[in-house]
Amino acid sequence: MKNIPYVISEVWKRFSRDDIPGIAAQLSYFFLLSLFPFLIFLLTLVGFLPISADQVLGMIRDYAPGNTMEIIEENIEVLMNQQNRGLLSIGIIGSLWAASHGIYALMKIFNRAYETEENRSFFQSRFIAIVLTVAMLLVTITVLLLPVFGRILGEFIFSFLGLTETFLQIWNALRWISSFVIMVIVLACLYKLAPDERIPFAHAFPGAIFAAVCWQLVSLAFAFYVENFGNYSAAYGSLGGIIVLMIWFYISAIIIVIGGEINAILYKGNMAR
Template sequence: MQEALNFVKQLFKRMMDDDVFGLSAQLSYFFLLSLFPFMLFLVTLLGFLPLPEVDIMNFIEDYAPAETATLINENVNMIVTERNGGLLSIGLIGTLWSASNGINAIMRAFNAAYNVEENRSFVISRLIAIVLTIAMLIVIIIAFLLPIFGKAIGVYLFSFFGLSEGFLQTWNTLRWVISSVVFFLVLLALYILAPNKKVNIKNVAIGAIFATICWQLVSLLFSYYVNTIGNYSAMYGSLGGVIVLMIWFYISGIIIITGGEINALLKHRGITTSANHKVT
């Protein structure tokens, strides 16, 4: 118990020293900038697929606070009904540029956590940021489409392979688990590639598990709070949806960066322990 308390104290001290909350604010800003280009890209892509508009709305409302969902849904109708291939390119370019700036903020945060300088060139750093951004986009698209198309995919597999009826029930649960696993994998890649320090999967798995679980729990709790208790529209008026979105991104940034801090602290404690054993 005392060991766990000491770990939490050290973690909080590192978070304050590395200005995790300030970096999370930067991250939320870049997340917000990249949201609408990404929404433009994703919803335009969905417009080419046989997906009912109401399914998109329901999915957004399930995961986002009501005011945020309203803000996003206001633009979905037009984009889904107008299939414009040019919007795909515009949305993708805008998303890559804005989101890669956010990844750069994460890279700076992780370098601070590991107490290393960023000596990679601008080109290499930007390429890493863009690759991670593309990976995150692919993962988000998969995580977005699987819950919506999951039932149809299960029915197709059921009929094609002649599986038992129990498969459909298992699949309906499994498709949500797959989304969580996919989110975990992209965090794993982020924690390995973003810092300017050599780490392996074993070094970053704990932080990725922490961030995956906490992000899902906090998102659900925050959505419940905003929908049942909080009234941001009364305070901020028409900007209520944007404010809720910023807070949501800010909390998400804290969780992601804290996962990196946990990994860095565990690695530091492991090195310290090994050194002490050698001395003794």
């Protein structure tokens, strides 16, 4: 706890020194670039799983700002109508390549945070970026599936074993906690593998926990603000949804970068002792 004021002070210094707002703007562009290839893959995959597009939309709606849902739903409708196995393959390739640009940019950012040079070859860096992209994709699918199938499994166990209502309440809490834990682990892997620095895995968790908690809270708060106070459509017309989506990506990128900066600050502090 005594390190918190120091970490906050260092993050504030690095905010301008490492140009975190500018870096987040770059990342938000890559996030937008990879969004629809990712949707192609995710929603085509949904067609081969026992989960409906409405359930996927319900989970996205919990976090996505309101103005963005119209854009997402329109593309989902088009993509679901074009579902086939060929599209699945194209979606995999397109989403991996496009989304890996964002991870590749993060690798450069975290190298700057750790004040280290990138000594890995282009192919090594790209391979790591693609692996991390797949991991991020898997955690997204898991976050979508756990609440749905966790509820079904819990209700089955509840009825089959004749357990009390208390079990069902605990189970419902655990399936949401499981999604959060998986998100933290994947973010920790991102913070561990992205920089060209030998970082102990345990040192990747402070930033991962910060990013996971802040991303969920900020996403919910921003969605509430847009839903109740921010009328972007009045100012930007049909572009309102895109503007909101970019702002959401921008805020998310800042949180992810700050998580990496926190890990770098704590790591450098431990190395200096």
